[in-house]
Every structure is written in C-alpha cells, then in structure tokens.
Amino acid sequence: MILITGATGTIGREVLQRLPSDRPVRIMARQPERVTGASPAARIVHGDFTDPASLTDALHNVHTAFLVTNPDGGDDTRFLGPARAAGVRHIVKLSAAAVTDPAATDLITRRQRHNEDLLRASGIRWTLLRPRAFMSNTLSWARSIRSGQVVRAPYGSSANACVDPGDVAEVAALALTGRGRDHACGAYTLTGPQALSAAEQTAQLAVLLGLPLRFEELSPQQARTALEARYPTNIASALLESARRQHSGSKAGVDATLPGLLGRPARTFRDWAVDHLDAFRPNSPARG
Template structure:
C-alpha cells in the first residue's frame, strides 16, 4: 500500500490525481474532508504528525510513503520513527533544491538538511525530491493582477529555474510505483530560468492586457510575508531571495526530462493552463 501525506497541498493533490488506479492507496489528512481528486477506491483517513497514536493506525500495512511536512517542526522525526516501526520499506520525501547549495544556511534549508539526514540513517529505503520553486507560486499575484494589473515582488530581475508542480508530481508517482529510485536524489527544475519581470511579460501576453511589474523593497516584502508566515520563516524566505538575486537559483537540471521522457514544462505552458486564476484577460 502507498500512503500519501500532504494530499491537500500543491504537489500532494497532483500526486493523488496521477497514481494509477491499480495501486492500493491511503491518504492521511488532518481534515479528510478537504481531500479532492481521489479515486473511489482510495482510502482517506484522519492522521496528524503531532499525534503518534494516529500514525500507528495510518501506517498499518503501508510499504511506501510520500512524505510532505511543513517547515519548522519535528514532524519528520516522529513520522520516520513510526514508519520504521510499522515496517515501511520506502519513503519518498519532498525536500528542496537549496539543500545542495553550500551557501544556503537559512532556517528552512537547515531544517530540510536535517530531515533528509534523518531519513538516510533510518534504515528504510529513501528517495529525495529536491524541486526548485514551484511555478504555481505566481498564483500569489492573481489578486493584484485582477484588481490593478500589477505584479509586486522582490528582486524582479532574479532568475529562477522554477518547475511545474505537475512535473514534480509525475516524478513522485514514478518514484512511488517504479523500481530504481531507492537511494537516489532527484533535483527538479523547469527548462529555463525566468525572472518575475519575464513572468509578468508572459502573463501579459497570454492575458492580452498590459501588466506592470512593481519591485518591492525588502522592508515591504517583509511586511507582506509577515501577514502570512511566522517571523522566523519570513527571515528565511528573505535570505533565500537574496541568494536568488546572486544567481543561486538559475541552474537548469536535466532530471525531469530524463525521468519523464519529455521536456520539462515551461512557465508559459503552466500559466496558459491557469489563466482563469488571473482573470482570463479580454479573450
């Protein structure tokens, strides 16, 4: 049986849609009612990383896990202990590309490094997925695009080899269902590095309406992020953005096309498939 965690998140919900119907699948969610896109045969159960008692039942009979946890806590340590005790054989973990950057010492990256190591020494088979930023992060601009025709972001000229979440999900499903992924680390990027300014221009072309890019100062970015995240996570995100400004996130990796047998998806394609979120322009 395959267990999927994070099924209501950006990657998890795409994974759920792509797992073949002949696979036995269980989904763990704190709120099972929020899970969408699962087939009729998929088992959806309540579970909480912070509740060891719930994990024992969730993991019963599971052999392979897709593990997604949130930054800042000890969810990985407790879950890995419970998975090992339950006889899980293989854990596919969603991590981050920054882990491989020796210059990255922000809180989130240090947390990911620690949790990768916990998995490596667990005695279970493991696969690490290290995606670059998700193209879907652009959805945070949807409100200001619809209302003002403006994209506001920090360091608009910074290039990022962002990846289509659907590509990450497809790689995840292969790692969960195919042999040959144990003990491997997959760095996942898009086919090119693009900046927020370039993304704004592409969105304007697709929407057939003018859009303006407005660069945020670090102070304004801190305030905007502070409305959504705790202070320590905000500072980690700002440190990460600074590394991006220095070119740390522009490298393109060939793993996605090598594993999927096709080119990685472009930002233009992703945006074209999600224009409804941005208002559809004058089409």
C-alpha cells in the same frame, strides 16, 4: 499499500491524480474533508504528525509512503519512528533544491537538510525529490493582477529555474510505484527548462491574458512587511534570505534530471500559465 501525506497541498493533490488506479492507496490528512481528486478506491483517513496513535493507524500495512512535512514545524522523527515500526520499506520525501547549495543557510533549508539526514539514517529505503520553486507560487499574484493589473515582488530581475508542480508529482508517482527503474537512494534535483525572473513571468502572463500588466519591485523592507503579514517572523526572514540568494544567481541553473526521468521535456512556465489563466483573469472568483 501506498500512503500519501500532504494530499491537500501543491504536490500531494497532483500526486493523487497520477497514481495508477490499480494500486491500493491510503491518504492521510488532518482534515480529510479537504482532500479532492482522489480515486474512488482510495481510503482517506485522519492523521496528524503530532498524534502518534493516528500515525500508527494510517501506516498499518503501508509499504511505501510519500512524505510531505512542513519545514517550519518539527522534524521528521515524528513520522519516521512510526513508519519504521510499521514496516514501511520505502519513503519518497519532498525536499528542496536549496539543500545542495552550501551558501543556503536559511532556517527552512537547514530544517530540510536535517530531515533528509534523518531519513537517510532511518534504515528505510529513500528517494529525495528536490524541486526548485514551483511555478504555482505565482498564484500569490492573482489578487493584485485581478484588482490592479500589477505584480509586486522583490528582486524582480533575479532568475529562478522554477518547475511545474505537475512534473514533480509525476516523478513522485514514478518513485512511489517503482516504474521505470529502482528509485531507492535517488536524490533528484528537479527544475523547469528555463530560468525566469518575476518580471519575465509577469510579461508572459500579460501576453497570455491580453492585459497591460506592470511589475513593481518591492524594497527588502516592503517585502518583509508583506511576508510577515502571512508568516511568522522567523519564516519571513528565511524567505527573504532565500530571495537574496536567488538575486546572486544561485537558483538559475537548469538541471537535466527531470526530463531524463520522464522521457520528455519539462513543462515551461507558459505551459503552466495557459492551464491556470482563469486564476488571474479579472472576472475570476477571488483566490490566491
């Protein structure tokens, strides 16, 4: 039995679409009614990392689990203890590429490192997925593109080797099913094929949409105000620290791991954008 957590999130819902239909799958969600795209054979159950009893039920007879935990919350001990007690043999964990950078000391990255350490010390076989920023993060621009044909972000010229979430999900599915190789004790840095800045992404979207989009750079204080409208202050500070580090060039490196695992090139930002253009069109329903 494979257990999927985070099934309503960016990667989890993509993983569901890539698991073989002949594998028994259980999906744990705090709000089961929000799970979409699951196989009709998959069983959806309620579960919460803060509710040990729900974890015990969700983990019954599970041998492999996909672990997605919110880095602004508690540590993974809440999941790892019940998983070990249930006899889970392998955990594929979604982490972040920043954990490999000694200069990355923001709160979110420190918590990711700590959770990786907990998993490695748990006695359970592990695989670590360390993606760079998701291309889908640009969906946060959709509303301002639809309403004013503008993208606003800090450090517009700094580049990031962002990755298609679908590619990350495909690697996750390989690791969960053991296809291709034994992925235990693998730590995979996953990037896209090219480092792009926010201004360059805006230019690509403008061409694809046929719209005269413009990029407006936010000052650090303007960026903080925007982030604090969406996140707690400590998380907003961590995201700003990460953005400053990107401005130094620390996120521009392209890694060959993902194409090596998938046997094909990583998808480009243009590939991803073509599939999601409707989200940015002026006549699209409000979202993002």
